[in-house]
Amino acid sequence: MILLFLRKHTSLPLILKGILHPEDAKLAIKHGADGIIVSNHGGRQVDGAIGALHALPKICDVVQDKIPILMDSGIRRGSDIIKAMALGAKAVLVGRPAMYGLAAAGEQGVKEVLRNMVADLDITLGLAGQRDVKQLDLSILYKTS
Numbered sequence: 001m002i003l004l005f006l007r008k009h010t011s012l013p014l015i016l017k018g019i020l021h022p023e024d025a026k027l028a029i030k031h032g033a034d035g036i037i038v039s040n041h042g043g044r045q046v047d048g049a050i051g052a053l054h055a056l057p058k059i060c061d062v063v064q065d066k067i068p069i070l071m072d073s074g075i076r077r078g079s080d081i082i083k084a085m086a087l088g089a090k091a092v093l094v095g096r097p098a099m100y101g102l103a104a105a106g107e108q109g110v111k112e113v114l115r116n117m118v119a120d121l122d123i124t125l126g127l128a129g130q131r132d133v134k135q136l137d138l139s140i141l142y143k144t145s
């Protein structure tokens, strides 16, 4: 298995991308991954694949903070980041928004996209009465009483 080979030959962190099933998350931990990225590659590979955000909760349940979980696919605004992190992602990544910025205005465009996203996250956190993404949990998404 390629992961075992890589684990044997490098001490660099190994982060597995494209995890969408809890059993694959378990295998990733078992074979020495340092982290996983819950991702359907932006929906570009398999038409009808489960959305990464939908896959996230069950994967977080089995991983139980043993390794960090990152998430991508469809992150476009601050509220997307908040939802993913409240469900258990330690961080999110973006693909196409950065590409759109690049196409529109090169390096400056990418910086602008990321700055806007962080600013939107900041405003949305404030509107939701939250100070810090580290304090987000499920209570912000579901009515608990």
Ligand SMILES: Cc1cc2nc3c(=O)[nH]c(=O)nc-3n(C[C@H](O)[C@H](O)[C@H](O)COP(=O)(O)O)c2cc1C
Pocket: 017, 018, 039, 040, 041, 042, 043, 044, 072, 073, 074, 075, 093, 094, 095, 096, 097, 099
């Ligand atoms: C043009 C393009 C090429 C990509 N190529 C790969 C790839 O070779 N391997 C991979 O794991 N993901 C690839 N991705 C998926 C991204 O790494 C990432 O998971 C996805 O873009 C995140 O979703 P988002 O674009 O909705 O933010 C590609 C995405 C784009 C837009």
